Amino acid sequence: MKKKYCLSVDIGASSGRLILGDLHEDQLNLEEIHRFDNSIIEKNGYFCWDIDALFFEIKTGIQKCNQIGIQPVSIGIDTWAVDFVLLDERDQPLTDSVSYRDPRTDGIMEEVLEIFMKERLYLETGIQFQKFNTIYQLYALKKQNPEVLEKAKSFLMIPDYLHFLLTGRKANEYTNATSTQLINAFTKKWDKEIINTLGLNVEMFEEIKMPKETLGSLREELVEEFGFDMDVILPATHDTGSAVLAVPELEDTIYISSGTWSLIGVENHFPICVTKALDYNFTNEGGMDYQFRFLKNIMGLWMIQEVRRNYDNQYSFAELVDLSRAVSGFESTVNVDDQRFLKPDNMIEEIQNYCKETSQTVPEQPGEIAKCVFESLANSYKKAVAEIENIFEKEFSTVNVIGGGCQNELLNQLIADVTKKEVYAGPVEATAIGNLVVQFIAIGEIENIDKARGIIKKSFEVKKYTYS
Numbered sequence: 018m019k020k021k022y023c024l025s026v027d028i029g030a031s032s033g034r035l036i037l038g039d040l041h042e043d044q045l046n047l048e049e050i051h052r053f054d055n056s057i058i059e060k061n062g063y064f065c066w067d068i069d070a071l072f073f074e075i076k077t078g079i080q081k082c083n084q085i086g087i088q089p090v091s092i093g094i095d096t097w098a099v100d101f102v103l104l105d106e107r108d109q110p111l112t113d114s115v116s117y118r119d120p121r122t123d124g125i126m127e128e129v130l131e132i133f134m135k136e137r138l139y140l141e142t143g144i145q146f147q148k149f150n151t152i153y154q155l156y157a158l159k160k161q162n163p164e165v166l167e168k169a170k171s172f173l174m175i176p177d178y179l180h181f182l183l184t185g186r187k188a189n190e191y192t193n194a195t196s197t198q199l200i201n202a203f204t205k206k207w208d209k210e211i212i213n214t215l216g217l218n219v220e221m222f223e224e225i226k227m228p229k230e231t232l233g234s235l236r237e238e239l240v241e242e243f244g245f246d247m248d249v250i251l252p253a254t255h256d257t258g259s260a261v262l263a264v265p266e267l268e269d270t271i272y273i274s275s276g277t278w279s280l281i282g283v284e285n286h287f288p289i290c291v292t293k294a295l296d297y298n299f300t301n302e303g304g305m306d307y308q309f310r311f312l313k314n315i316m317g318l319w320m321i322q323e324v325r326r327n328y329d330n331q332y333s334f335a336e337l338v339d340l341s342r343a344v345s346g347f348e349s350t351v352n353v354d355d356q357r358f359l360k361p362d363n364m365i366e367e368i369q370n371y372c373k374e375t376s377q378t379v380p381e382q383p384g385e386i387a388k389c390v391f392e393s394l395a396n397s398y399k400k401a402v403a404e405i406e407n408i409f410e411k412e413f414s415t416v417n418v419i420g421g422g423c424q425n426e427l428l429n430q431l432i433a434d435v436t437k438k439e440v441y442a443g444p445v446e447a448t449a450i451g452n453l454v455v456q457f458i459a460i461g462e463i464e465n466i467d468k469a470r471g472i473i474k475k476s477f478e479v480k481k482y483t484y485s
């Protein structure tokens with residue numbers, strides 16, 4: 018029987034990749050077809066994503082499949098959360114793809130919480146309070162460009178919009194929709210009371226669809242361009258939702274999805290909206306099969322990405338790790354979750370100013386800056402682990418780091434040392450793997466997610482770190 022290939026498109030905040038998957042004797046084989054950078058651009062006075070360039074890269078990757086003689090049966094796209102595009106009645110974009118790092122939402126969350134009590138918003142949605150949540154982006158739009166919101170007929174999150182460009186079909190995929198803070202955690206539907214109270218246009222929100230559902234096949238013009246058709250099967254289109262599906266062993270494990278952001282948490286069967294979770298600012302993002310990702314955002318490797326950019330990319334990530342290893346007698350750290358690090362003009366200067374203001378030795382050399390970032394991240398992970406164990410009233414025995422950041426062996430060891438837990442690192446391409454297994458489940462090649470985790474365990478190396 019002809020081998021079936023599925024194609025995952027995983028676009029994170031720093032990079033995108035198209036990865037082909039196929040199954041052979043209970044092993045999942047990956048082939049990276051196309052990789053490209055992603056970054057924020059300045060457009061019309063806002064920090065935006067270059068969505069047209071991203072769609073071009075997706076098409077380039079699909080064409081590369083054909084060039085190597087492989088025609089996948091399906092494709093699924095996952096990206097970062099919260100951001101969106103609004104379409105008019107002719108299905109034309111009304112907005113640029115403004116990034117969650119844009120300052121347009123400064124002060125907006127506070128205004129919304131004047132209208133809707135924080136505790137109530139958390140009880141109904143279970144979503145963390147981040148100033149860049151979609152709810153605050155839409156409210157900012159209502160204040161700053163009301164005419165745009167009035168014309169909006171469709172609200173599509175980034176992966177929804179990319180799927181629309183492929184198929185002409187519009188829907189909001191559930192896992193990513195939960196990151197808007199507009200989905201009711203109990204009904205799993207758009208919370209019309211919140212939407213109407215904030216005076217947002219309830220009609221523009223699309224039907225909620227779940228991972229494993231087929232959205233449709235390709236637009237005719239794309240079938241002609243690619244030379245073949247395929248189905249768009251919805252993965253967990255929130256990249257972290259896909260990543261968590263690829264954690265080989267969830268039992269007794271705290272995961273860290275380590276990429277531009279660090280998302281640290283556990284899988285849970287129900288939303289936890291207790292006061293302590295609110296105080297710690299944990300979130301209950303929706304997962305496949307209506308599971309919940311109880312986690313919190315930590316500033317993540319964004320900080321070292323920006324440090325690298327400040328050094329004109331003259332160092333690789335591996336070289337920055339090596340430089341930090343060579344540093345001794347330097348102990349300064351920062352609170353990585355201080356909003357000042359969300360989008361500073363210069364990350365190196367922001368870190369140095371923080372150390373000055375807190376009367377710590379100011380890092381000067383690249384190795385000192387990198388060491389400060391990695392040790393500060395490890396400290397934030399340690400705090401989050403303690404908060405998780407406090408909420409669950411239990412000790413977790415392991416931490417599983419997945420994503421590009423699991424290649425940072427220094428940070429993996431730091432995590433083991435500060436948390437006093439065994440750390441498992443891998444798979445690197447967890448997001449793409451989680452995206453693929455959902456497609457394989459949808460086409461009947463894998464029975465369910467438990468069987469998928471068994472295949473993942475057999476297919477990918479996971480490195481172990483014990484604490485000293």
Ligand SMILES: Nc1ncnc2c1ncn2[C@@H]1O[C@H](COP(=O)(O)OP(=O)(O)O)[C@@H](O)[C@H]1O
Binds near residue numbers: 033275338424425
């Ligand atoms: N060889 C490496 N050594 C150390 N860190 C690495 C290495 N390769 C990638 N990384 C880390 O992985 C991060 C990117 O992870 P990734 O999951 O691809 O991010 P995203 O999905 O957010 O774009 C980089 O910012 C870098 O810190």
Ligand SMILES: C[C@H](O)[C@H](O)[C@@H](O)C(=O)COP(=O)(O)O
Binds near residue numbers: 028030098276277280
């Ligand atoms: C802004 C969101 O919190 C962010 O998208 C996060 O949920 C996420 O998915 C990060 O993924 P990266 O791969 O960009 O780190």
Ligand SMILES: [Mg+2]
Binds near residue numbers: 256277420
């Ligand atoms: Mg990612």
